[in-house]
Amino acid sequence: MASSEALQRATALIEQRLAQEENEQKLQAPPGQKMSMDALVLEDEKHHGAQSLALQKVKSQERVRKTSRDLRQEIIDVGGIQNLIELRKKRKQKKREALAAQEPPPEPQEITGPVDDETFLKAAVEGKMKVIDKFLADGGPVDTCDQFHRTALHRASLEGHMDILEKLLESGATVDFQDRLDCTAMHWACRGGHLEVVKLLQSRGADTSVRDKLLSTPLHVAVRTGHVEIVEHFLSLGLDTNAKDREGDSALHDAVRLNRYKIIKLLLLHGADMMAKNLAGKTPADLVQLWQSDTRQALEHPEPGSEQNGLEGHVENGQEPPQPVPVQ
Template identity: 30%
Template sequence: MRIYLKIAVYLVLAIGLSFAKAGSYEDFFAAIKRDNPEAITDLLKRGFDPNSLDPAGRHGLFIAVQEGSLKAAEALIAWPKTNVEWRSPKDESPLMIAAFRGHTDIVRKLIARDAHVNKTGWAPLHYAATGGHVEIIAILLEEHAFIDAESPNKSTPLMMAAMYGSPESVRLLLKEGADPMMRNELGMSAVDFAQRGNRKDAADLIAGAIRSRQPRGRW
């Protein structure tokens, strides 16, 4: 009889723990959606895994940055067990998303946690340049981001800034030494990107940088 009672107690405890974990799982992702850092930290202190994935296979920190739940993102970044270098199936990191969306403080905090500034393929600098976020571009370059990083089709941050970013982002990249002569696998240069995006201001800046590289003849 005692053995059966022990088994029954164990089963009750196991079922209780299962329900508690299930509840914590739902509460964790709900807290991210609500941008509630206190609830997140409380769950983490109780042992919840910060690297749990939601039903769609997304990391909590990635969701927070992607959806603009910045207080939730800060709480997760501050938690030492959070994997800040989780990658999505598209090989996107939280730092890349923060760079694209212009979340400057989050970018700084992720870098302080040793998030990778450089990576193969698309890099954070591509994303910052695409968003035209000058301050983030400057931060990444200060952290030794490779200015002429090549995407899988060899497009550079300057090309992305030329087509999608701001004139200021193009100007900064050129000032910091981005190569305006590079071409991607389709044979397109940064000037071609600017023209395709109907960005005359960017095209003029890049053309001027190319002219400045030409040797001047003597008369």
């Protein structure tokens, strides 16, 4: 009797955990989907890169791992390995159903009625060429944009839909159209990590040195989001590696802050200035030393709720930073 109750309790907890994982999967983007354009925060991208969703996933998995060890052992001890196998089968089935529910509906064979602006912009994200063709054939303006001034060109650049991009550009889309954050399609292509889109936009006259509201160039964006191939391409064009954004940070500052090791090496090989100072008076080497000293202090004196960026925490607390660890 006790064994039966223990099995029921363990099974209920497992079901609760599976439901929690399913909800987390619904909140996360499906494979291949890029970050939401409407949720973009340039400051967060600058200081934290494109790691937010990945970090959340790792933390979630760690929580599940810690809570499931005892439950798994209890199931094995009480009901045998067959119960665990059945639960795993059920979990996989739920994952397949969740992924199937997230897939966009197939594109209709023929578009009969008129296409409104919202449907047109959504089609640029989902890669529905027939909807794009219908909207443009009916005389719809190719530079139609949403409330954030983001056009179909912005959206397709983020997703990497080359056929749609070529259609939009052939139809007269403004290649350097800026949204409310002053980002162009070039910025969005770097954010999405699509080198072929970068090259296409460049061939149609896109400005590779255009700046957004943070005065960030596409090179800054590619560095922050960690797309090495795009960084290599920009460097091969001879772009200014020491261009500074609104805070005086060069691409090397950003690469060091976000620990982009391969990109740091590339920038140095192409003449990035290691001694360039930002508006806070910090060189890229200073950021390395601050990161080292803050990490060391966190390891030696862990305090709940005291987590800081590492590059700003001591200043915000009104404390002097600890002595930096010399870089070998």
